[in-house]
Amino acid sequence: MSQTPASNETPASLARVPCTIVTGFLGSGKTTLIRNAIENAGGRRLAVIVNEFGDVGIDGEILKGCGIEACPEENVVELANGCICCTVADDFVPALDAILSRPGIDHILIETSGLALPKPLVQAFQWPAIKGRVTVDGVVTVVDGAALADGRVAADEDALAKQRADDPSLDHDDPIExxxxxxxxxxxxxxxxxxxxxDEEGLARARATVDAALPRACAVVPVAEGRLDVGIFLGLGVGTESDIENRRTHHDDEEDHDHDEFESFVVTLPEIDDPAALAARVAAAAELGTVLRIKGFAAVRGKPMRLLVQGVGTRVGHHYDRPWRTDEARTGRLVVIGLAGLDRDAIAAALLPAPLAA
Structure with missing residues (x-):
């Protein structure tokens, strides 16, 4: 027998909460896009689930530091225990339960790690425990235009090209591609x-690469610094979970997948004196082996603000993002992500400042 909803339940409160899945390769700009959405939410009350490869949640810290009423710190849930597409039942469902227990959430943004495959996550929205409460408003794939214009999907694939040349079997089994x-x-x-x-020619090359990979018609929007009107990518209303089986991927015939091709580790930094010198060390470390991404925080001596560092290949940016809290140690942390077999000692040595002469 059907039951009549309680008088305080409106059609809006009974509707499924829309979720936007933001996916894309390492360093493509997902976190910047989401932060812009938080800062320009247009009256929406947002929640964010952010998933990273490795044990240190740098992107979650960036988003928690926004200080925006539309997405308070408690509405940012971090999953740093592994790729969300591999741990849907263990990690994603409890995170979703936690968010849905909070009143007034209008939209959920889910940032996958750069190594995640979005299809298994979208398929989870068909599970009975989930499908009645949320829907996939749309999958937004973020791509690095500068890298694509140079004929790559990541900022530094020179080492990968050498590996591919040395082992012809990799021609048909490139994990990054x-x-x-x-x-x-x-x-x-x-x-x-x-x-x-x-420039116009570079943009055309990047767009041509995306168009060649797209299996069907799909809008492609160029942006700078993550500035995209939230009305363009929130409220797509696609219900992607209903169509996901029609979207063929490389891993459709696999029961599961792993990320043995990739690894990550953390380098702890003492206080530094010169942000530019640190950026130069990050750029130099990126050229050691198959490093794909270096990101994290540093404490600058005499400065009350925390320094955010983002490195994609040899392109390194840094800025002060928030004050250090009184309850946290002024210790820097850099997460290094790359293909398996990284020379951790050499990379760590390159990132750490040279010891002072006796």
Whole structure:
């Protein structure tokens, strides 16, 4: 027998909460896009689930530092225990339960790690415990326009090209290209970032690469510094979970997948004196082996603000993002992500400042 809803339940409160899945390769600009959405929410009350590869949640810390009423710190849930597409039942469902227990959430943003395949996550929205409460408003795939213009999907693939040349069997089993193509295959909208770094010819090359990978018609929007009107990518209303089986990917015939091709580790930094010198060390470390991404925080001596460092290949940016809290140690942390086999000692040595002469 059906039951009549209680008088305080409106049609809006009974509707499924829309979720936007933001996916894309390492360093493509996902966190910047989401932060812009938080800062320009247009009256929406947002929640964010952020998933990272490795044990240190740098992106979650960036988003928690926004201080925006539309998405308070308690509405940012971090999953740093592994790729969300591999741990849906263990990590994603409890995180979703926690968010849905909070009143007044209008929209949920889910930032996957750069190594995640979006399809298994979208498929989870068909589970009975989930499907009645949330829906996939759309999958937004973020791609690095500057890298694509140079013929790559990541900022530094020189080491990968050498590995591929040394082992012809990798020609048909490139984990980076497969991840990129699987993310594109699931897209309802493609956001092409770093457009400000491209001239017309570069933008055309990047767009051609995306178009070649798209299996169907899909809007591609170039942006600079993550500035995209939230009305463009929130409220797509696609219900992607209903169509996800039609979106073919490289891993459709696998029961599961792993990320043995990738690894990450953390380098702890003492206080530094010169942000520019640290950026130079990050750029130098990125050239050691198959490093894909270096990101994290540093404490600058005499400065009350925390320094945020973002490195994609040899492109390194840094800025002060928030004051250090009185209850946290002024200790820097950099997360290094790359292909398996990283020379951790050499990379750590490159990142750490040279010891003072006796």
């Amino acid at each position: 497969e991840v990129f193509e699987d993310q594109i295959a699931c897209a309802d909208l493609v956001v092409l970032t770093k457009a400000d770094l491209l």
